[in-house]
Amino acid sequence: MHGSHTEAARPQVSRQRHMPGEEGVWLFIFGDMLFFAVFFVTFNYYRAHDVALYTRSQLQLNQALGLANTLILLTSSWCVVQSLRAFRSERIATSKYLLAGAGVLGMAFIVSKAIEWSDKFRHGITVETNEFFMFYFMFTGIHLIHVIIGLGVLAYLYRTVGARSSHAARLVTLEGGAAFWHLVDMLWVVLFALLYLMR
Amino acid sequence: MQSLVANRATLIWLGLVVATCLSVELFKGLPGLNAPYVGGMAVTAIAFLKTRFILLDFMELRHAPRPMRLFAECWWIAIGAIVIATFRTNFFGL
Numbered sequence: 577m578h579g580s581h582t583e584a585a586r587p588q589v590s591r592q593r594h595m596p597g598e599e600g601v602w603l604f605i606f607g608d609m610l611f612f613a614v615f616f617v618t619f620n621y622y623r624a625h626d627v628a629l630y631t632r633s634q635l636q637l638n639q640a641l642g643l644a645n646t647l648i649l650l651t652s653s654w655c656v657v658q659s660l661r662a663f664r665s666e667r668i669a670t671s672k673y674l675l676a677g678a679g680v681l682g683m684a685f686i687v688s689k690a691i692e693w694s695d696k697f698r699h700g701i702t703v704e705t706n707e708f709f710m711f712y713f714m715f716t717g718i719h720l721i722h723v724i725i726g727l728g729v730l731a732y733l734y735r736t737v738g739a740r741s742s743h744a745a746r747l748v749t750l751e752g753g754a755a756f757w758h759l760v761d762m763l764w765v766v767l768f769a770l771l772y773l774m775r
Numbered sequence: 776m777q778s779l780v781a782n783r784a785t786l787i788w789l790g791l792v793v794a795t796c797l798s799v800e801l802f803k804g805l806p807g808l809n810a811p812y813v814g815g816m817a818v819t820a821i822a823f824l825k826t827r828f829i830l831l832d833f834m835e836l837r838h839a840p841r842p843m844r845l846f847a848e849c850w851w852i853a854i855g856a857i858v859i860a861t862f863r864t865n866f867f868g869l
Contacts, residue, residue: 593838593839593840593841594835594838594839595839595840595843596834596835596836596839602843605834606846609850610850613850613854616854616857616858617854617857617858617861620857620858620861620862621861623862624861624862639799639802643795643796643799646795647792647795650788650791650792650795651788653788653829653833654784654785654788656833657784657788657832657833658779658780658784658785661779661782661784662779670779751835754834755834755835758829758833758834759834761829761833762826762829762830762833762834765791765795765822765825765826765829766822766823766826768795768822769798769818769819769821769822770819770822770858772802773798773799773801773802773815773818774815774818774819774862775802775812775814775815
């Protein structure tokens with residue numbers, strides 16, 4: 577039995593569910609999310625045993641730099657979202673500019689992190705200082721590796737956007753790569769709260 | 776032609792920036808409140824709420840196949856709840 581005329585005229589596309597990128601990319605992303613979930617819970621488990629030490633150590637972190645890093649990554653993510661939008665509407669040059677902007681912000685994150693770490697080393701704070709700083713260097717270090725890989729992904733996307741392959745094929749690559757960069761941003765959002773702000 | 780700036784993603788970004796700044800203010804302490812852990816719980820809740828918007832709107836899982844969206848929703852709710860429940864008490868009893 578056919579539905580009403582109004583229902584039949586409603587665009588079907590808006591009701592379809594769409595997987596951005598490829599399955600393999602999402603397998604990696606979801607796996608990484610579970611990996612970091614274990615980190616977050618482990619950190620809290622050990623923190624509960626010595627809240628005073630963790631709170632005292634946390635005050636030695638630079639909250640202003642942590643805030644700057646968060647805003648940098650959020651804005652970088654915004655650039656990637658808009659780049660994808662631009663690509664979908666065939667504005668290739670705009671898409672490339674936005675990806676380049678996201679990359680520059682990603683590099684700014686690395687510079688900021690280098691400043692923060694070198695300041696810690698200058699004050700004699702290392703991975704061996706105490707349990708809190710062991711977690712701090714380990715988590716931010718593993719996250720930094722993600723940022724570096726993400727920058728490689730952004731560079732690849734920059735090349736892909738302007739490539740000669742079909743728009744559909746490039747879109748799938750762009751969607752998957754964009755999702756990875758947002759993962760990097762999302763993980764930092766939680767790390768910033770746990771390491772710098774939660775007390 | 777779609778606007779590059781005036782769209783939902785920009786609103787989400789603005790909300791995330793405001794929430795981040797609010798979290799830093801909560802870290803500094805709430806006036807008249809001598810229980811910093813309330814601020815800590817709020818900071819954590821805000822952080823995981825932010826991850827929801829990044830997952831659904833930036834990573835485009837809002838309209839992804841149901842199992843993918845379900846995973847994302849379960850992730851931020853479950854991990855956020857565990858972290859909030861355990862951040863000052865030895866929840867695991869170990």
